Amino acid sequence: MYYVGIDLGGTNIAAGLVDDNGNILQKDSLPTLADRGYKAIVEDMSVLCEKLTSAQGISMKQVKSIGIGSPGLCDAKNGVVIFAANLFFENVPVRDELSRYYDMPIYLENDATCAIAGEIVSGAAQGCKDAIIITLGTGVGSGIIINGKIFTGAFSGGGEIGHIVIEVGGEMCTCGQPGCFEAYASASALIRDAKLTAVRNPKTKILTLADNDINKINAKIVFDANYLGDADAEKLVDRYIDYLAIGLTNVVNIFQPEIIVVGGGISREGEKLLVPLRKRIHPFGTKKLITKIATSELGNDAGIVGSALVFKMQV
Amino acid sequence: MYYVGIDLGGTNIAAGLVDDNGNILQKDSLPTLADRGYKAIVEDMSVLCEKLTSAQGISMKQVKSIGIGSPGLCDAKNGVVIFAANLFFENVPVRDELSRYYDMPIYLENDATCAIAGEIVSGAAQGCKDAIIITLGTGVGSGIIINGKIFTGAFSGGGEIGHIVIEVGGEMCTCGQPGCFEAYASASALIRDAKLTAVRNPKTKILTLADNDINKINAKIVFDANYLGDADAEKLVDRYIDYLAIGLTNVVNIFQPEIIVVGGGISREGEKLLVPLRKRIHPFGTKKLITKIATSELGNDAGIVGSALVFKMQV
Numbered sequence: 001m002y003y004v005g006i007d008l009g010g011t012n013i014a015a016g017l018v019d020d021n022g023n024i025l026q027k028d029s030l031p032t033l034a035d036r037g038y039k040a041i042v043e044d045m046s047v048l049c050e051k052l053t054s055a056q057g058i059s060m061k062q063v064k065s066i067g068i069g070s071p072g073l074c075d076a077k078n079g080v081v082i083f084a085a086n087l088f089f090e091n092v093p094v095r096d097e098l099s100r101y102y103d104m105p106i107y108l109e110n111d112a113t114c115a116i117a118g119e120i121v122s123g124a125a126q127g128c129k130d131a132i133i134i135t136l137g138t139g140v141g142s143g144i145i146i147n148g149k150i151f152t153g154a155f156s157g158g159g160e161i162g163h164i165v166i167e168v169g170g171e172m173c174t175c176g177q178p179g180c181f182e183a184y185a186s187a188s189a190l191i192r193d194a195k196l197t198a199v200r201n202p203k204t205k206i207l208t209l210a211d212n213d214i215n216k217i218n219a220k221i222v223f224d225a226n227y228l229g230d231a232d233a234e235k236l237v238d239r240y241i242d243y244l245a246i247g248l249t250n251v252v253n254i255f256q257p258e259i260i261v262v263g264g265g266i267s268r269e270g271e272k273l274l275v276p277l278r279k280r281i282h283p284f285g286t287k288k289l290i291t292k293i294a295t296s297e298l299g300n301d302a303g304i305v306g307s308a309l310v311f312k313m314q315v
Numbered sequence: 316m317y318y319v320g321i322d323l324g325g326t327n328i329a330a331g332l333v334d335d336n337g338n339i340l341q342k343d344s345l346p347t348l349a350d351r352g353y354k355a356i357v358e359d360m361s362v363l364c365e366k367l368t369s370a371q372g373i374s375m376k377q378v379k380s381i382g383i384g385s386p387g388l389c390d391a392k393n394g395v396v397i398f399a400a401n402l403f404f405e406n407v408p409v410r411d412e413l414s415r416y417y418d419m420p421i422y423l424e425n426d427a428t429c430a431i432a433g434e435i436v437s438g439a440a441q442g443c444k445d446a447i448i449i450t451l452g453t454g455v456g457s458g459i460i461i462n463g464k465i466f467t468g469a470f471s472g473g474g475e476i477g478h479i480v481i482e483v484g485g486e487m488c489t490c491g492q493p494g495c496f497e498a499y500a501s502a503s504a505l506i507r508d509a510k511l512t513a514v515r516n517p518k519t520k521i522l523t524l525a526d527n528d529i530n531k532i533n534a535k536i537v538f539d540a541n542y543l544g545d546a547d548a549e550k551l552v553d554r555y556i557d558y559l560a561i562g563l564t565n566v567v568n569i570f571q572p573e574i575i576v577v578g579g580g581i582s583r584e585g586e587k588l589l590v591p592l593r594k595r596i597h598p599f600g601t602k603k604l605i606t607k608i609a610t611s612e613l614g615n616d617a618g619i620v621g622s623a624l625v626f627k628m629q630v
Contacts, residue, residue, distance in 0.1 A: 073600045083600060130469035146461065147630065153571025154445035155605050160568040163599040165561050168482050177564070177597050246480050249492070253475040254569060256468025282492050284478040285388045285398060290470050315462065 004052060004066045005308025006045050007111060007300070008094075010034060010086035013041065014300065015048040017056055017063075018308035022122030024301060026052045038092045046101040065105040068094060069114030069307035071141075075156055076314065079108045082156075107311040111303055112143035113150055113159075115296070117313055118306030119261050120145060123297035130257040133296070134161060134248070135264035139174065140182040144255070149315045162186070166246050181250070184243035187219040187266055190236065194222045197232045205230035219266050227272075241273070245280030252291050253284045263296035270295055319367060319381045320623025321360050322426060322615070323409075325349060325401035328356065329615065330363040332371055332378075333623035337437030339616060341367045353407045361416040380420040383409060384429030384622035386456075390471055391629065394423045397471075422626040426618055428465055428474075430611070431458035432628055433621030434576050438612035445572040448611070449476060449563070450579035454489065455497040459570070464630045477501070481561050496565070499558035502534040502581050505551065509537045512547045520545035534581050542587075556588070560595030567606050568599045578611035585610055 002025075007014040010032060017026040028051050030044045045068070053060050072084025079095020081087070095106045109117075116125065116133035125131040129148045135141040140162030144151040152159045162182035163175055170179030171189070183189055194217050198207045205225040210216040222240075225233035251260060266273065278293050296302060317340075322329040329344040343366050345359045360383070368375050387399025394410020396402070410421045424432075431440065431448035440446040444463045450456035455477030459466040467474045477497035478490055485494030486504070498504055509532050513522045520540040525531040537555075540548035566575060581588065593608050611617060 146466070151461070153569075154573045155571055157598065157600050157605070158567075158569055158571030160599045163568045164479065164565045166480055166483055168485075168558065168561055170483075175599055177599075179561075243483065246483055246494075250479045252473075253478045254468075254473055256470055256473030258469045283472065284475045284490055284492075285472045290472070 002058065002063045003308040004049055004063055005114070005304040005306065006048065006066065006068045007114065007303030007307055008032070008041070008068055008070045008087070009111070010071065013044055013048060014304055015045070015052060016301070016304035016308065017052040018305055022118065022305045022309060024304060026055050027304065028052055028055075032087070034087045038089060038094065039097060042094060042097040045098055049102070060102060063104065065107065065311060066098065066102065067107040067109070067114070067307035067310055068098070069109055069111040069303050069310070070094065071111050073157060074108055074110045076107070076109050076150075076152075077156075079106065081108070105311070107314070109150065109307065109310045110143065110152070111307075112141035113152070114143070114306030114310050115263055115302040116143035116145055116261060116306065117150075117310040118298050118302035118304070119296060120313075121305055121309050123302055123305075124261045124294045125259045128258045130255070131259045131261065132161070132251060132255060132257045133261040133263050134251070136185060136187055136244075136262065136266040137264035138186060138188050140186050140247075141264070145313055146255070148313060150310070150313050161247070161251060164247070164250055166243070166250065181243075181247040185240070185247050187264065190219050190222055190240050190266070191217055193236055193239070194233075197236060201232055204232040206233050220268070223269050223272075241276050242280060245277055248277070248293065249281050249283070252281060252289070256283075257291055259292040259294060261294055261296050263302065267295040317373065317378045318623040319364055319378055320429075320619040320621065321363065321381065321383045322429070322618030322622055323347070323356070323383055323385045323402070324426070325386065328359055328363060329619055330360070330367060331616070331619035331623065332367040333620055337433065337620045337624060339619060341370050342619065343367055343370075347402070349402045353404060353409065354412060357409060357412040360413055364417070375417060378419065380422065380626060381413065381417060382422040382424070382429070382622040382625055383413070384424060384426040384618050384625070385409065386426050388472060389423055389425045391422070391424050391465075391467075392471075394421065396423070420626070422629070424465065424622065424625045425458065425467070426622075427456035427458035428467070429458070429621035429625050430578055430617040431460055431576060431621065432465075432625040433613050433617035433619070434611060435460060435628075436620055436624050438617055438620075439576045439609045440574045443573045445570070446574045446576065447476070447566060447570060447572045448576040448578050449566070451500060451502055451559075451577065451581040452579035453501060453503055455501050455562075456579070460628055461570070463628060465625070465628050476562070476566060479562070479565055481558070481565065496558075496562040500555070500562050502579065505534050505537055505555050505581070506532055508551055508554070509548075512551060516547055519547040521548050535583070538584050538587075556591050557595060560592055563592070563608065564596050564598070567596060567604065571598075572606055574607040574609060576609055576611050578614075578617065582610040
């Protein structure tokens with residue numbers, strides 16, 4: 001059986017032809033160009049569908065369903081993106097629009113929800129029924145599967161782990177609330193703090209690695225400077241892992257899933273990040289960390305595999 | 316149909332004979348006397364069962380099942396209390412022990428889980444499928460029902476809303492971790508802060524209302540002094556509601572349930588507590604508070620009704 005998975009991002013529309021086991025048979029992408037409006041974006045989704053199938057010598061008539069993973073708040077039931085800041089989407093009927101091109105089941109879910117679905121199908125969370133992904137990127141995204149089913153709260157607005165307050169009156173979050181987990185554990189938060197450090201100490205290796213251009217500082221550079229023994233970077237990474245551990249402690253105490261998959265750019269640090277992280281997570285009760293902590297295995301492909309097959313986990 | 320519900324507390328064992336609609340037909344209790352060990356406590360549960368049924372002119376043979384609500388960490392599947400500090404219980408096989416007296420289905424669940432089950436059957440959350448209770452007492456307890464089913468995580472150790480860190484490096488919690496929600500929103504936290512205030516300002520009305528005995532300060536006194544216009548008490552209550560609102564914001568952003576039921580002693584403040592509380596909850600995304608915030612309707616009876624009928628919500 002064939003399925004199409006479309007990972008709609010702020011920069012690219014990535015799509016893939018996927019089989020029942022989560023293998024990507026064909027992959028392609030087009031730039032999103034978000035400011036052109038949703039109709040042109042959805043039209044390009046159909047262009048991708050045609051390219052994927054013709055490259056495999058089949059037609060869209062042989063495809064069973066299309067799944068779309070979108071950033072932001074999604075109304076899966078009605079196939080509407082309620083709000084997605086970086087797409088300039090507000091109440092956009094993505095499913096209905098794509099239905100103009102194809103008469104087949106079309107599903108819409110949040111991109112992080114799709115990512116954890118992908119990891120369950122063929123990645124780090126394979127076979128798990130209770131799994132959560134935390135993506136560490138521009139923001140902190142989260143996708144939650146409980147007992148094999150997608151969890152987004154009673155009205156599709158829950159599951160926002162990035163917006164759990166972990167420090168009352170703390171750093172301002174992009175959501176307008178101070179102290180959210182995202183304001184400490186996103187790559188953006190680490191970059192913000194590294195820039196503050198670079199202003200205070202222009203001799204830090206962080207700045208050297210960024211060609212002495214404060215605007216070129218990224219999360220990888222901070223980790224690299226840390227591995228090179230730079231004292232400022234060590235302090236930043238240490239503090240970053242502290243906060244990340246607090247957030248994951250909360251996830252464990254709330255959900256106690258079988259696995260937490262860490263995704264997003266920062267997850268590429270792998271075990272160098274996970275080893276100290278696991279030690280700093282403090283589960284309530286038995287105190288023993290039963291939940292497995294792992295990094296994403298599928299990376300960017302998780303979104304394609306997951307959006308194609310996430311319908312199997314819908315409530 | 317008849318069911319027995321047993322609410323096992325640190326002070327009393329309360330029990331009731333309950334019908335399918337959650338009506339308590341007969342109620343009774345005995346002191347727990349926790350230090351005598353679990354066998355004597357379970358024996359007294361059977362004494363209560365006999366008293367309840369004979370008072371109604373029936374026998375235990377006409378009872379369909381017995382449910383027990385226990386504080387602490389419960390292994391519902393095996394009927395074992397894994398850990399309950401105020402009962403001195405560690406891996407206590409409560410179900411097997413009560414099975415020595417009765418050959419019928421016996422269920423065990425956490426007491427807060429039972430309380431929300433009771434509120435769903437015949438209290439503030441009647442008819443809800445996604446409901447959470449937060450009990451504000453010695454600690455902050457939580458019971459979670461998602462899609463009509465009990466939620467305690469993949470290994471029975473989740474759902475610990477009281478132990479979500481809301482202030483990194485903050486007030487020490489009884490669980491050994493600093494900054495937990497419980498360390499700010501429990502009645503004990505309010506009493507702790509009121510005592511600190513009373514030491515600093517012995518003229519506060521809080522102390523007057525406590526017969527000038529700092530050890531007599533309780534949560535109700537702090538609220539009463541606030542209503543009387545005492546500046547110290549106003550500050551304490553204001554801060555308390557601030558922290559409570561942060562915790563409930565987290566609950567809304569994570570679970571977005573249909574209703575959050577506020578229980579425990581402090582919930583008796585009713586709308587005087589809830590009106591400012593609702594205003595300070597900041598949901599992510601749509602920003603609109605869809606989740607209903609209400610106080611417990613059944614009070615202490617929630618535990619009896621809920622333990623009797625909670626089996627209907629088991630996964």
